[in-house]
Amino acid sequence: MISKLRFMTLLKSLLLAFCVVGAYKTLAQQHPVADLNVLWTPEPTVIDGKRVAYYELRIVSQVRDSLALKALKVINSSDHSVVASFNEEDLKHRFHNEDADGKEKKGVLNPDASGVIYLEIVLPQTDGGVHLLHQLDVVAVDGQPKGTYTLQGGKIQRSKTSPVVLGMPLRGGPWVAIYEPSWERGHRRVMFTTDGEQHIPGRFAIDFIMPDQQGHFSNGNSDSTRNWYGYSAPVLAASDGVVVATRIDFMESLTLSAHPDYPSSRATGNYIAIAIDNNRVVFYEHLKPGSITVKSGQRVRKGDVIAAIGFTGQTTGPHLHFHVADRNSPLGAEGVPFVIDTFSLLGAYTDPAGLGEQPWTPSENKKVVKEHPGPNTVIMFQP
Structure with missing residues (x-):
């Protein structure tokens, strides 16, 4: 049998332990880790x-x-x-x-x-x-x-918001909407610091590349810039708006292997930024030298030809980089969502490793209305 003295000592020890734990939890709540x-x-x-x-x-x-x-x-x-x-x-x-x-x-x-x-x-x-x-x-x-x-x-x-509704930035197709949120170095996860603030301008960015029916991005020697199917394709204004910035000083290499290794500060290559409704700015990047037909201050209408797909800036092949942001800055802005008013869904690359090398997986030709194209889907733009 436990003596009264030992019992009281044990009781005091337990009470002290509970007090310490209680104080500890309170401290943790007041000062989270x-x-x-x-x-x-x-x-x-x-x-x-x-x-x-x-x-x-x-x-x-x-x-x-x-x-x-x-x-x-x-x-x-x-x-x-x-x-x-x-x-x-x-x-x-x-x-x-x-x-x-x-x-x-x-x-x-x-x-x-x-x-x-x-x-x-x-x-x-x-x-x-x-x-x-x-x-x-x-x-x-x-x-x-x-x-x-x-x-x-x-x-x-x-509160309730609706994404910007845009028209087609390109004609016809097929076009692969290349992006994947889980890619560690994909647009979705690349953060830039400008003026001491961090931004993800490419949060919803899409790289549009044209494949053939076998999934290849080029005809013949893929090192030749001009062999890429989408190269020089017309780029369209996806909305009415006003041009707020252009850059036209980038030249283009004839081959992918000769392309300079540009820093992020020159990632855009030749580009156009167009301000549209709701304080949004649409960016079109990597444009072909000499193809830009607009200048700052010019008003454009939805569907106007404004440039052509090129191979300028920080890129591994000819394509159109397309995104919408909350201000006129290629890197110092937040990427915001957008949807395309209509497009046809042809299929998708179920394995991103097959991009440019293998055929995509076809699906039933489906008309899609007011959606953001899914990751690595193959789509067609139609008037």
């Missing part, structure tokens, strides 16, 4: 019939310890339902440490550092607004206190 915030408040678009949002969740460490990302829930703050969930393996492929200096471990936030989780979420078919909250489980892996922490933050409240 990391903060969550959203880089850009998302605007929904429609891809493959689904209402989706592309955005980035930043996690900023508040401790001198590595934090392993274990699970993320995206919650509808209107009804508390789970909109999307990601496990540890998912997060390894979606997370990127900022300023890692080569010391990056997949899915682990470095001490006293920040990182970004790239998210593409299928939204509920509701009123069109976006009302989200994020719940992230992390584990402190090195220092003290060790343990699992649940962080909440990155609240998103956006």
Whole structure:
């Protein structure tokens, strides 16, 4: 039998332990191990019939310890339902440490550092607004206190918005709409810093390349710029608007192998920027030397021929880079969603490794209205 003295001593020890744990949890709640915030408040678009949002969740460490990302829930703050969930393996492929200096471990936030989780979420078919909250489980892996922490933050409240509706930027086809949100160096995940601010101008960018029926991008020697099927194809104004910028000083190499290795500051090559309604700017990049037919201040109409596809700037082959942004800056702006008023869906590359090398997978010829072309889909533009 435990003596009264021993019992009282044990009781005091337990009470002290509970107090310490309680104080510890309170301290952790008052001073979270990391903060969550959203880089850009998302605007929904429609891809493959689904209402989706592309955005980035930043996690900023508040401790001198590595934090392993274990699970993320995206919650509808209107009804508390789970909109999307990601496990540890998912997060390894979606997370990127900022300023890692080569010391990056997949899915682990470095001490006293920040990182970004790239998210593409299928939204509920509701009123069109976006009302989200994020719940992230992390584990402190090195220092003290060790343990699992649940962080909440990155609240998103956006009323109903509609993406910009554009006409066709090119004629006919087929055209491959080349992009993939998961590509580590794809437009979706390339962040630029200008004037101390970070932006993702290519969040919804598409590279349009013309293939033949076998999926090849060129006829004969693929090193020859002029052998590419889409080379010199007319580029069209996708909307009424006013030209706010052009660049025309890039020359073109006759072969891909002789193409200069341009820095990101010269990535656009020859380009046109056209301001349209709703304070949006449409960018057309990598244009052919001497093909630009417009100048700053000129008003254009939807369907006007404004240039031709070329091979200028930071590119690996002739194509049209096409995106919409919230300001007139190729790199210092946020990429915003857009939809094409109508196009025909012919098929898709189910394996991106086959781009330019293998036939795409055909589908039933389907007319699509007011959607953003899906990743690596093959489409046809028709009046």
